Amino acid sequence: MTPKATILTADEVRRALTRIAHEIIERNKGAENLALIGVHTRGIPLARRLAEKLSALEGVDVPTGMLDITLYRDDLSEVAQQPIIRETQVPFDLRDRRVILVDDVLYTGRTVRAALDALIDLGRPAGIQLAVLVDRGHRELPIRADYVGKNLPTAATEVVKVKLQESDGVDSVELWDMEALR
Amino acid sequence: MNAPTSMGPRPPHLLDFQEWTPERLNAILDNADTMLQVLDRPVKKVPALQGLTVCNAFFENSTRTRTSFELAARRMSADVLTFAAGASSVSKGESLRDTLEVLTSYKVDAYIVRHHAAGAAHLVARYSGKPVINAGDGRRAHPTQALLDAYTIRQEYGSLEGKKVAILGDVRHSRVARSNAELLPKLGAQVVLCGPATLLPAGLASMPGVTLTTDPKEAVRGAHAVMALRLQRERMSGGFLGSLQEYADTYQVNDALLKEAESGAIVLHPGPMNRDLEISSDAADGPQSRILKQVENGQAIRMSVLYHLLVGRN
Numbered sequence: 001m002t003p004k005a006t007i008l009t010a011d012e013v014r015r016a017l018t019r020i021a022h023e024i025i026e027r028n029k030g031a032e033n034l035a036l037i038g039v040h041t042r043g044i045p046l047a048r049r050l051a052e053k054l055s056a057l058e059g060v061d062v063p064t065g066m067l068d069i070t071l072y073r074d075d076l077s078e079v080a081q082q083p084i085i086r087e088t089q090v091p092f093d094l095r096d097r098r099v100i101l102v103d104d105v106l107y108t109g110r111t112v113r114a115a116l117d118a119l120i121d122l123g124r125p126a127g128i129q130l131a132v133l134v135d136r137g138h139r140e141l142p143i144r145a146d147y148v149g150k151n152l153p154t155a156a157t158e159v160v161k162v163k164l165q166e167s168d169g170v171d172s173v174e175l176w177d178m179e180a181l182r
Numbered sequence: 183m184n185a186p187t188s189m190g191p192r193p194p195h196l197l198d199f200q201e202w203t204p205e206r207l208n209a210i211l212d213n214a215d216t217m218l219q220v221l222d223r224p225v226k227k228v229p230a231l232q233g234l235t236v237c238n239a240f241f242e243n244s245t246r247t248r249t250s251f252e253l254a255a256r257r258m259s260a261d262v263l264t265f266a267a268g269a270s271s272v273s274k275g276e277s278l279r280d281t282l283e284v285l286t287s288y289k290v291d292a293y294i295v296r297h298h299a300a301g302a303a304h305l306v307a308r309y310s311g312k313p314v315i316n317a318g319d320g321r322r323a324h325p326t327q328a329l330l331d332a333y334t335i336r337q338e339y340g341s342l343e344g345k346k347v348a349i350l351g352d353v354r355h356s357r358v359a360r361s362n363a364e365l366l367p368k369l370g371a372q373v374v375l376c377g378p379a380t381l382l383p384a385g386l387a388s389m390p391g392v393t394l395t396t397d398p399k400e401a402v403r404g405a406h407a408v409m410a411l412r413l414q415r416e417r418m419s420g421g422f423l424g425s426l427q428e429y430a431d432t433y434q435v436n437d438a439l440l441k442e443a444e445s446g447a448i449v450l451h452p453g454p455m456n457r458d459l460e461i462s463s464d465a466a467d468g469p470q471s472r473i474l475k476q477v478e479n480g481q482a483i484r485m486s487v488l489y490h491l492l493v494g495r496n
Contacts, residue, residue, distance in 0.1 A: 068216070071228035071258075071489075084209065085216040085489075121225040 001181075003161070003174035007152055010171035013133070013164075016149030017046070020131055021053035023147050028098060031060040033126070035097045039115050040068045040086045042104035045166035046133060050102060065090035067101075072114035094123030100147075104162040106132040109143035134173055136160050192495075195307045195314045196487055198323040199364045207369060210486045211333050217482035217489075220257065230489055231260035237290040239306070240317070241267040241278070241297040246453060246477065247317050247327075251294045254484035260492075263290060278302065282309050292492055295319070313491045321357050327452050328361035330483040332369055334476050335407045338448050343370035348401040348443070350433055351411030351460045354381040354422070358452045359411055367391025376401035377411075377433060380422045398433055402442040409450040410435040410461040426459060436462035440470065448472045 008016065025031055031054045038047030044066045051062045068086040101115055112130060119128060131147035136154040150173065154160060159176045163169075189209060193201035220228055236255040240248050248264070255262045265285065278297075285293075292313045295303040300320030307314040318324040336342055347366055353359045353375045363386060366373050373392045375382065387394045395401050402408055413429065423429050435449060449461075449471045457463055466473060 071216070071220070071230040074229075085213045088216070088219060117229065121228070122223060 003176050004158070004180075005175045006172060007134070007160070007175055008150055008171075008173035013149070013171040013173065016133060017049055018053060020147040020149060021050055021057060024050070024054065024100060024129075024131070025058060027129075027146070031055075031058040031062050033097050034060075034062045035065065035090075035092060035094070035099045035125075036062055037065040037067050037090060037099055037101055037119065039101065039103040039111065040066060042162050042164055042167065043067075043102045045164050046104060046131075047100075047102040050100070050131065063092045065092070067115055067118055069111060069114040069118050072118045073110070074114065075110060088118070088122075090122050094119070094125040096126050098127045098129065099125040100129050100131050102131045104133050104164075105160050106130070106135045106143075106145050106148075107138055107160075109139045109141035112143050113141050133162055134160055192490070194491075195303075195316075196325050196491060197303050197307060197314065197316045198325055198361065199328075199368060202368075204368050204370075206490070207329070207332075207365065210329060210483070210490055211336055213489060214333055214479070214482040214486040217257075217485040218479070220485070221478075221482060227257050227259060229259045231255065231258040231492055234291040234492060235261045235263060235289060236292045236294060236488070237285050237288075238262060238264040239281075239285065239293050239295045240265065241295070241302065242318070244296050244318070246480075247296060250477075250480045251315075251317060251326075251484050254481050255294075255488060257481070258485055258488055260291075260488070263288060278305060279309055282306060286310060286312075292488070313495065315487060315491065318357055321355055321360070323361045323364075324357040324452075325361050325365070326480070326484055326487055327358050328365040329487065330476055330480045331358075331362055331409065331450055331452070332365055332371075333479050333483055334450060334472050335366075335371070335448065336369075337475070337479070338472070339406060341370070342366060345371045345406040346374065346404055346444075347371050347407045347409065348374045348376060348405040349409045349411060350376045350398055350401060350435055352381045352413045353377045353386065353411065354383055355414040356411045360386070362409070363389050363392045374401045374405070378423065378429065398439055399442050402439055402447075405443045405447055407448050407450055408435055408440060408443055409452070410455075410465075412452065412454065413456055413460050430459050434458075434460060434462055435465050437464050437468070440465060446470065450476060453477070 036047040036051050038044035047064045051064045054062045066089045068088045070085045129146040132145045133149040134152050135148045136152050157178050159178050161174045163172045189205040190203040252262050293306050294315045294317050295306045296317040297319050300322035303316035303319045349359050363373050367390050375394050379396050449465050451473050
């Protein structure tokens with residue numbers, strides 16, 4: 001099976017993350033008092049990579065955390081399988097920090113809504129911004145990303161697959177037909 | 183939904199462990215880690231069960247189990263209807279089935295049942311059509327207590343595989359002992375049940391992974407966890423014990439007996455304790471005791487059980 005299209009190659013993923021890192025610095029006037037929190041699963045390595053880039057660019061160590069939103073989802077009555085709860089780890093105080101929430105794909109916005117609820121239950125950050133590698137549209141809630149690697153208009157019958165070195169051994173973003181994956 | 187997974191199909195109820203695979207039981211323990219994290223946060227609540235109503239149907243007195251379940255359900259954002267039989271129409275002669283029909287009309291989504299009669303939770307499961315968690319039925323089962331015991335041991339050793347758990351005392355009247363004897367071997371542990379012959383039903387020896395002995399030193403030798411059971415004098419009509427002193431002299435979990443166990447073996451008790459009868463104060467309050475930890479873990483385990491039974495079930 002082959003994807004319908006390769007949207008981002010490994011180099012393009014790297015450049016997109018570099019651009020997002022620059023945008024974060026520009027918008028926040030540096031990297032002081034920032035924190036990066038990745039949403040399980042692929043948001044976590046993306047957050048770590050952004051932290052490395054911010055450190056290289058600004059010489060500031062930006063703390064990273066991981067967030068699982070399973071207990072905050074509003075669609076659990078629609079999922080057939082019982083979701084396994086994964087680890088939430090935010091080992092720093094959120095107060096007075098601007099938190100950049102990081103995820104791989106922004107779709108309906110429901111994951112981000114759940115992540116916002118989960119994050120606010122952990123403390124009261126000074127602000128929350130959203131960074132995603134791909135925005136594929138089809139929002140069901142009034143949510144938008146502050147930093148986007150690639151805007152990708154898609155059909156509802158398509159699937160965006162983000163692959164990352166850390167979990168998949170390769171960096172890429174592919175577009176698949178849902179039918180082909182069944 | 184009840185789609186088969188690698189863990190096997192999800193059982194509709196938690197009445198005992200017969201229908202539960204080790205994988206699903208381990209998933210409950212795994213998710214309890216997350217629930218403990220929730221209990222450590224400034225906001226000790228998640229919206230996972232928002233909109234659901236859980237009925238705490240307690241036909242037998244209980245404070246710690248009832249409050250633990252009630253808090254667990256509230257931490258998961260469920261509404262809780264607490265029903266205490268003593269203050270209800272049950273005391274006026276209403277049958278369990280009629281009581282259930284009344285509760286069902288309140289649109290209850292799940293029942294937590296404590297009853298003095300073995301099998302009562304099964305009866306509720308049959309008539310209510312909703313998920314039921316057995317919070318203790320007669321002498322038969324108390325599965326969430328066993329889960330929290332297993333969790334407390336796993337917390338200490340990382341795994342139950344190959345661990346020896348000695349359970350001493352009034353095994354005959356203990357639903358906790360039965361549930362632990364059913365659960366712990368499923369998770370890889372070996373269970374030794376120990377007590378005076380009059381309080382040690384021989385039938386339990388046929389359970390896989392379970393052995394029986396009347397010799398407390400033999401039971402405790404090499405054990406990683408030593409659990410004392412409450413002497414349930416209210417369930418004894420007499421003739422089980424020569425004297426309480428004789429019982430305490432032989433079967434009490436105390437520092438002298440713990441010397442037979444593995445170094446650093448943990449001490450458990452399902453509570454409430456008869457201090458200086460089945461357990462000495464030294465053992466109950468000493469550095470090896472995890473009795474208060476069990477209470478804390480109980481809430482997390484019950485949150486996890488509610489989550490496993492209720493989430494994603496239309």
